[in-house]
Amino acid sequence: MISPGFLFTFEGIDGCGKSTQLALLREYLSSQGVPCESFREPGGNIVSESIRDLLLHSDHPITPTAEVFLFSAARAQLIEQDIKPRLEQGITILMDRFFDSTTAYQGYGHGVMDADTLQKLHPFATGGLLPHRTYIFDLSVVEARSRTQQQEKDRIEQQSEAYFERVAEGYRQIASTASRYMILDASRPIGELHDAIRGDVTSWIHPAQGE
Numbered sequence: 001m002i003s004p005g006f007l008f009t010f011e012g013i014d015g016c017g018k019s020t021q022l023a024l025l026r027e028y029l030s031s032q033g034v035p036c037e038s039f040r041e042p043g044g045n046i047v048s049e050s051i052r053d054l055l056l057h058s059d060h061p062i063t064p065t066a067e068v069f070l071f072s073a074a075r076a077q078l079i080e081q082d083i084k085p086r087l088e089q090g091i092t093i094l095m096d097r098f099f100d101s102t103t104a105y106q107g108y109g110h111g112v113m114d115a116d117t118l119q120k121l122h123p124f125a126t127g128g129l130l131p132h133r134t135y136i137f138d139l140s141v142v143e144a145r146s147r148t149q150q151q152e153k154d155r156i157e158q159q160s161e162a163y164f165e166r167v168a169e170g171y172r173q174i175a176s177t178a179s180r181y182m183i184l185d186a187s188r189p190i191g192e193l194h195d196a197i198r199g200d201v202t203s204w205i206h207p208a209q210g211e
């Protein structure tokens with residue numbers, strides 16, 4: 001029987017370094033012969049990418065409550081269609097955002113629902129799937145902004161600084177709620193962060209060598 005793949009998720013405000021670290025980890029795992037694929041949320045397939053386009057580029061206002069359900073719909077499609085079948089085939093999956101983003105952005109950021117209510121909602125979208133490990137990149141809003149100032153901002157990135165402060169604080173709260181979270185000081189150099197993540201991932205994927 002094939003052992004199921006591992007699921008690692010990357011979380012934090014825009015500019016904190018998620019995509020950078022995900023790409024480095026993917027490159028490392030591939031070099032070690034670990035079957036590995038990555039997906040971004042919202043997105044990852046035609047239906048979920050269409051929902052992404054609506055969420056990030058709609059010219060019409062989308063209410064925060066509608067956001068919760070649109071993100072959840074994109075997630076449900078991605079999990080059922082793409083993630084679960086791959087995990088069952090033993091493929092390790094790296095995700096650039098997962099349901100913790102909804103808790104942070106719509107829950108803590110917009111105050112749509114409290115975190116407990118959102119935690120009850122997420123399993124409907126995910127089928128109860130939980131990451132083995134979630135890396136939360138903690139960075140000040142000011143530093144994150146300075147890293148992304150040249151980039152064009154999508155609908156969600158155009159929110160106020162106060163909103164992102166609530167999101168960043170939300171992530172710190174989330175990080176303390178379960179042992180699967182590993183919070184990282186995202187102001188550290190890229191190579192140091194990669195080494196920390198690599199060390200942690202190796203303890204999951206090669207438990208015998210992690211000692």
Ligand SMILES: Nc1ncnc2c1ncn2[C@@H]1O[C@H](COP(=O)(O)OP(=O)(O)O)[C@@H](O)[C@H]1O
Nearest residue numbers: 013014015016017018019020147186188189190
């Ligand atoms: N640890 C780091 N220190 C300094 N700059 C970084 C670090 N990690 C990423 N960056 C830079 O910050 C910007 C945003 O990184 P990115 O990985 O795209 O963040 P995210 O995917 O979380 O939005 C990029 O220009 C990237 O090169």
Ligand SMILES: [Mg+2]
Nearest residue numbers: 018019020096
């Ligand atoms: Mg990114």
